[in-house]
Amino acid sequence: MPDAHINSDAPPMEARGILTQFGPNVIHENLDFMVHTGEIVGLVGGSGSGKSVLLNTMLGLKEPEGGVVRYFGQNRDELDPETRRAINNEMGVLFQGGALFSSMTVRENIMVPMREHTDISPALMRELADMKIHMVGLPPESAILYPSDLSGGMKKRAGLARALALDPKLLFLDEPTAGLDPIGANAFDELILGLREAMDLTVLMVTHDLDSLYAICDRIAVLVDKRIAIADSLAVVSEYDHPWVQEYFGGPRSRAALSAGGKKSD
Amino acid sequence: MKTKPLDLPVLALHRVPMLATTAEYSLEMKGETLIVHPCGRWTIEEAGQLDGRLAKEVSKLTYRHVDYDMSRVEELDTSGAYLLARAIRYGVTEAESWNVCTGSQGQKTLMSAATSAVLGQEPVAGRQWYDAFARVGQATLRFWNELVETMAFLGHFFVVFAKVLVKPKRLRGKAIVSLIEQVGLDAAPIVMTLSFFIGAVIAYMGANLLASFGASVFMVDLVGFSVLRELAVIITAILLAGRSDSAFTASIGSMKMRQEIDAMTVMGLDTYEVLVVPRAIACLVAMPILTFLAMMSGLAGGLIVAWATADISPILFLNRLNYAVGVENMWVGLVKTPFFGLIIAVIGCRQGLAVSGSVESLGQRTTTAVVQAIFAVIFVNAMFAILFYQLGI
Numbered sequence: 221m222p223d224a225h226i227n228s229d230a231p232p233m234e235a236r237g238i239l240t241q242f243g244p245n246v247i248h249e250n251l252d253f254m255v256h257t258g259e260i261v262g263l264v265g266g267s268g269s270g271k272s273v274l275l276n277t278m279l280g281l282k283e284p285e286g287g288v289v290r291y292f293g294q295n296r297d298e299l300d301p302e303t304r305r306a307i308n309n310e311m312g313v314l315f316q317g318g319a320l321f322s323s324m325t326v327r328e329n330i331m332v333p334m335r336e337h338t339d340i341s342p343a344l345m346r347e348l349a350d351m352k353i354h355m356v357g358l359p360p361e362s363a364i365l366y367p368s369d370l371s372g373g374m375k376k377r378a379g380l381a382r383a384l385a386l387d388p389k390l391l392f393l394d395e396p397t398a399g400l401d402p403i404g405a406n407a408f409d410e411l412i413l414g415l416r417e418a419m420d421l422t423v424l425m426v427t428h429d430l431d432s433l434y435a436i437c438d439r440i441a442v443l444v445d446k447r448i449a450i451a452d453s454l455a456v457v458s459e460y461d462h463p464w465v466q467e468y469f470g471g472p473r474s475r476a477a478l479s480a481g482g483k484k485s486d
Numbered sequence: 487m488k489t490k491p492l493d494l495p496v497l498a499l500h501r502v503p504m505l506a507t508t509a510e511y512s513l514e515m516k517g518e519t520l521i522v523h524p525c526g527r528w529t530i531e532e533a534g535q536l537d538g539r540l541a542k543e544v545s546k547l548t549y550r551h552v553d554y555d556m557s558r559v560e561e562l563d564t565s566g567a568y569l570l571a572r573a574i575r576y577g578v579t580e581a582e583s584w585n586v587c588t589g590s591q592g593q594k595t596l597m598s599a600a601t602s603a604v605l606g607q608e609p610v611a612g613r614q615w616y617d618a619f620a621r622v623g624q625a626t627l628r629f630w631n632e633l634v635e636t637m638a639f640l641g642h643f644f645v646v647f648a649k650v651l652v653k654p655k656r657l658r659g660k661a662i663v664s665l666i667e668q669v670g671l672d673a674a675p676i677v678m679t680l681s682f683f684i685g686a687v688i689a690y691m692g693a694n695l696l697a698s699f700g701a702s703v704f705m706v707d708l709v710g711f712s713v714l715r716e717l718a719v720i721i722t723a724i725l726l727a728g729r730s731d732s733a734f735t736a737s738i739g740s741m742k743m744r745q746e747i748d749a750m751t752v753m754g755l756d757t758y759e760v761l762v763v764p765r766a767i768a769c770l771v772a773m774p775i776l777t778f779l780a781m782m783s784g785l786a787g788g789l790i791v792a793w794a795t796a797d798i799s800p801i802l803f804l805n806r807l808n809y810a811v812g813v814e815n816m817w818v819g820l821v822k823t824p825f826f827g828l829i830i831a832v833i834g835c836r837q838g839l840a841v842s843g844s845v846e847s848l849g850q851r852t853t854t855a856v857v858q859a860i861f862a863v864i865f866v867n868a869m870f871a872i873l874f875y876q877l878g879i
Contacts, residue, residue: 418564
């Protein structure tokens, strides 16, 4: 039982004292960050502040030059391969462009992780893949379409369906609403909220979409000055005394999104 | 029935290890209602062993409502919920309603997501038996379309090329020079090396065959004719087709994928003028030069082998070459090169522009470009051979 090694009560993802540098160029220094079970955390930061690098570090695509990353309370570097694999199955990622395999249909894309990590029959795999397609709000016909036949929003949904293939506990979203129209972006936000409720997800999303920050994030983590300066609820973060944060949350776009978000929650 | 939940703690205590590792269920009929009592971990790890069991068992039962008692479920994910939801559909008649009587809000939401998927529309079938025939038909059509489109491309290219020649200002000098470097200069070492070895091998063959009847000196004719008329040209053309065509298709194709071509068109740039003409000119210039270099190194290969194996001194080799083969054979070889250069450039660019959105099509088109170019080069070379034979050249 691989799950025996995973302590579901510990925070799903935790980074301590992360140091990232490319040559002499320091990206993150002494960065601390933690995601608690069941919350949706939005990660914001200016362009070039290293959000994507941080995401890659937390996913394990990049090893940090210093510091530790813990999954479910266990140090990533000390995991045995079996536990590491089990933990990897507990994580789903939606890459920015969907990163669907272009030589496979949507259904086959979703079946890839299932085929790799479970022993269920192909027929059931197909049905489960179709269910995931249904859950992310794609029409059933899209199961047999290739990624090149999908629109941007559909690709994101299909990518999300693949990320959810193994029912992960922790979901990483890289700019999930970028490039979607407001209606599509709203629907996507709703979808994430619904899925969190249904599947008990913990979500970490890198985003620039202020509407989704206000609408669905429980906490907002701000990446400035090479570290996570603050990670707290919107009310606290927007009061934080830092020029970039003030500009970010005090700008006209932010105020517009805030008033819209306020209306929605009423 | 009511005593059942009371039994539970004792049962659970006894079977803690079992419950922690497997998923089980029991069914109970109460009037027209089927009550499903799942227990344990209904997750994707268990889906393999659960698959089909519930659906098979309920298929003998008649009921109109399904109740789910989730009180003993330790963990539920979408796969588990999906398998449970099958109970709604696979009875003798489809159930009219369902309900999660005990369970968390999350489990209820998950079950409603799963049931709507189970009850949803049947997805479209993927493949049919007649697909193989359809594919043959499509391949035939595609072959024909390729031919027509390549011809149309060639025509379009000539029109644009003529326009550019009339207004030489519109030539993109920098691009052409850089392409000539890529296509010509960078390919020179490999072309010369290959040709050297080919020349040497021809000479060896001649040495073996001709020595047996004391006509070793004719190996000069053999090397001279074969290298000058055919081999140097063909080797260079095939190498260029493999090397530069793939590069043309890949670079133009990835530009197409990233919408750079669309951006050019919108800005009023003619893609033929910007992309195709410079490549064609580069090939037109590079191909004869490369071929000439290949001829020289091929002859050098032959010369060295002749010297080493048959004691034909370089002076004798060159004299004989001049007397028996002559410079006109070099021209016969070189006159074909602009045609090959053009074929290579046009096929590479056309395949590049035909790339569609997917990564796979880029790979496919690159392969097609190289295959088509090599095929076309050999085919046209054969046409030339017939032509020269008829003309007595």
